[in-house]
Amino acid sequence: MNTQNYIDLLRAHNLRPTRQRVVLSSLLFDQGHRHVTAEQLRCEVAARGENMSLATIYNTLNQFAEVGLLRDIKLDDSVTYFDSNRDHHHHFFDSESNALIDIPGDAIEFKKVPTAPDGQQIERIDVVIRLK
Amino acid sequence: MNTQNYIDLLRAHNLRPTRQRVVLSSLLFDQGHRHVTAEQLRCEVAARGENMSLATIYNTLNQFAEVGLLRDIKLDDSVTYFDSNRDHHHHFFDSESNALIDIPGDAIEFKKVPTAPDGQQIERIDVVIRLK
DNA sequence: ATAGCTGCAAATGCTTTGCAAGGCC
DNA sequence: GGCCTTGCAAAGCATTTGCAGCTAT
Numbered sequence: 001m002n003t004q005n006y007i008d009l010l011r012a013h014n015l016r017p018t019r020q021r022v023v024l025s026s027l028l029f030d031q032g033h034r035h036v037t038a039e040q041l042r043c044e045v046a047a048r049g050e051n052m053s054l055a056t057i058y059n060t061l062n063q064f065a066e067v068g069l070l071r072d073i074k075l076d077d078s079v080t081y082f083d084s085n086r087d088h089h090h091h092f093f094d095s096e097s098n099a100l101i102d103i104p105g106d107a108i109e110f111k112k113v114p115t116a117p118d119g120q121q122i123e124r125i126d127v128v129i130r131l132k
Numbered sequence: 133m134n135t136q137n138y139i140d141l142l143r144a145h146n147l148r149p150t151r152q153r154v155v156l157s158s159l160l161f162d163q164g165h166r167h168v169t170a171e172q173l174r175c176e177v178a179a180r181g182e183n184m185s186l187a188t189i190y191n192t193l194n195q196f197a198e199v200g201l202l203r204d205i206k207l208d209d210s211v212t213y214f215d216s217n218r219d220h221h222h223h224f225f226d227s228e229s230n231a232l233i234d235i236p237g238d239a240i241e242f243k244k245v246p247t248a249p250d251g252q253q254i255e256r257i258d259v260v261i262r263l264k
Numbered sequence: 265a266t267a268g269c270t271g272c273a274a275a276t277g278c279t280t281t282g283c284a285a286g287g288c289c
Numbered sequence: 290g291g292c293c294t295t296g297c298a299a300a301g302c303a304t305t306t307g308c309a310g311c312t313a314t
Contacts, residue, residue, distance in 0.1 A: 016313055018269060038304080053271045058304060060269095074206045078279085079303065092249065101249060109244035114235050116263055117224065123264040131248055132255040148288060150294060170279080185296045190279060192294095210278065210304085 001030055013067040020052050024060050028070065033085035035073070035100040073100070075128070090127040103129065133162055145199040152184050156192050160202065165217035167205070167232040205232070207260070222259040235261065 006025040007017040015021060027044050028034060038057045045052045061082050064070040073081040073091070077098050088105035108127055116122050138157040139149040147153060159176050160166060170189045177184045193214050196202040205213040205223070209230050220237035240259055248254050 016268065018312075020270070055272075055305075056270055059306095062305095072208075074208065076204075076206065092246075094252065095255075103246050107244065107246040108242065110240065111243040112239065112241035114224075114239040114261070116261070117233060120226065120263040123227075123262040126260045126262065128258045128260075129246070129248070130255040130258065131252040148293065150287075152295070187280075187297075188295055191281095194280095212278080 001026070009069075013069060015063060015067065019050075020056050021060055023048070023050050023052065024057065024064075028064070028082075028084045033083070033102055035081045035083050037079045037081060039079070075100070088124070090129070092129050092131055094131045096132070103127070133158070141201075145201060147195060147199065151182075152188050153192055155180070155182050155184065156189065156196075157201075160196070160214075160216045165215070165234055167213045167215050169211045169213060171211070207232070220256070222261070224261050224263055226263045228264070235259070 003022060003026075006022045006029070009025060009029075010017040010021055023045060024041065027041060027048075028036070038054060038061060041057050041061075042052070042054050045057070061070060061072075065072045065082065068086065069084075071083045071086070073083055075081070075093055075098070076095055081100060083100075083102075085102055090103040090105070090108055092101040092103060093099070094101075110125075113122075113125070135154060135158075138154045138161070141157060141161075142149040142153055155177060156173065159173060159180075160168070170186060170193060173189050173193075174184070174186050177189070193202060193204075197204045197214065200218065201216075203215045203218070205215055207213070207225055207230070208227055213232060215232075215234075217234055222235040222237070222240055224233040224235060225231070226233075242257075245254075245257070
């Protein structure tokens with residue numbers, strides 16, 4: 001994807017296409033599905049020769065998550081992972097290495113699912129398969 | 133359960149039955165399945181007229197989790213929940229109120245589950261059903 | 265022009281740790 | 290007695306926030 005695509009993508013989500021947002025977009029959306037932390041992105045940004053405040057990285061990732069460009073995931077780890085896969089999917093999680101691997105949504109099917117309590121509805125079902 | 137039972141339970145897990153551990157055990161295991169935070173327990177301990185350092189509560193909960201008396205759960209929230217339900221089970225999670233509700237293990241069945249990558253094995257499958 | 269963004273540094277909030285004093289076996 | 294625990298305070302760490310200056314439209 002080129003820069004213009006990211007500008008359009010950002011605009012489509014009511015986010016001004018600032019330098020920082022475009023850089024993060026390309027890191028996040030250029031190479032398929034990723035699971036990254038803010039700190040990881042800080043390194044990648046630095047490796048590109050750009051500079052960006054860590055606070056901005058956090059703020060941007062949270063904005064992206066709010067508008068649905070990312071999904072945030074919390075696991076055993078104390079850090080938040082941001083998942084650039086916007087499709088419905090699940091995860092393998094290796095607690096030894098803290099590695100996350102995507103599972104396509106249709107790779108898991110249920111035979112039996114409980115009904116939601118009282119007046120509530122099911123928003124989505126997240127499955128984490130823990131590996132050893 | 134009476135105090136002696138907790139003393140035995142702790143001993144069975146190679147933990148010395150200190151006053152603090154016995155108090156926390158009774159709060160955790162006397163009233164069925166619970167989802168608590170360290171802070172919540174601090175209040176309950178205080179309400180009982182006992183006093184206990186928050187650090188000790190954290191350390192004890194982590195020890196309990198290590199020996200398998202508790203399971204720790206991280207969700208959207210920034211706090212760690214400790215789950216006194218040791219049976220295999222899943223959760224409903226209401227992100228509005230941050231409420232967690234147990235789902236018995238046999239209330240969810242799979243029709244299709246992916247195989248673990250390369251040399252790895254499945255340790256367990258955690259399902260979180262998000263409510264709205 | 266102006267509403268929105270960014271960077272910095274400071275603050276926050278949960279959790280862990282170091283270490284001296286106390287408790288269990 | 291000796292090792293394990295506790296309590297306190299301080300530190301740690303990921304993340305958020307306040308605010309002055311900058312940028313996109």
